Amino acid sequence: MFTTTPLDGSKPEQYAALAAQVRALLDGEADRIANAANLSALVYHALPDLNWVGFYLFDGTELVVGPFQGLPACVRIPLDKGVCGAAARTRQTQRVDDVHAFPGHIACDSASRSELVVPLFAGEQLVGVFDLDSPLPARFDADDQAGLEAIAALYVESLR
Numbered sequence: 346m347f348t349t350t351p352l353d354g355s356k357p358e359q360y361a362a363l364a365a366q367v368r369a370l371l372d373g374e375a376d377r378i379a380n381a382a383n384l385s386a387l388v389y390h391a392l393p394d395l396n397w398v399g400f401y402l403f404d405g406t407e408l409v410v411g412p413f414q415g416l417p418a419c420v421r422i423p424l425d426k427g428v429c430g431a432a433a434r435t436r437q438t439q440r441v442d443d444v445h446a447f448p449g450h451i452a453c454d455s456a457s458r459s460e461l462v463v464p465l466f467a468g469e470q471l472v473g474v475f476d477l478d479s480p481l482p483a484r485f486d487a488d489d490q491a492g493l494e495a496i497a498a499l500y501v502e503s504l505r
């Protein structure tokens with residue numbers, strides 16, 4: 346059984362502890378669905394004020410919803426649509442303090458107010474995106490972005 350340890354200390358310390366849990370969770374497994382499922386569950390339960398955590402996986406044409414925690418979400422996102430498409434297209438993490446102010450934001454859960462989307466690339470190859478939504482405006486700061494980018498990198502590494 347996998348047990349989680351409560352996070353404490355500064356935010357970077359909390360993310361370092363969470364990254365250690367992610368390493369343990371993904372250790373020895375390379376299946377992209379299994380690892381995305383467990384990672385979504387771990388992060389959703391470890392961090393406060395989130396209403397959706399999950400993966401959109403690239404099928405060669407567009408992003409297709411993968412494992413997640415939260416309410417049912419839109420299934421397919423073209424690369425020219427939404428915050429997820431922007432992350433995949435620009436290869437840059439999208440940190441959106443107010444989703445209502447983001448042109449083209451796709452509202453899957455009307456409770457979402459802020460969003461962080463980390464693009465997942467294995468070298469030049471787009472794997473998908475790691476998407477987190479919060480019901481609070483400006484839920485994600487630079488520490489969250491750095492911590493979640495490090496966790497996303499562990500996911501990509503696990504696929505090898």
Ligand code: SME
Binds near residue numbers: 397454
């Ligand atoms: N808001 C995202 C769509 C996915 S949901 O948040 C789960 C977007 O604009 O790409």
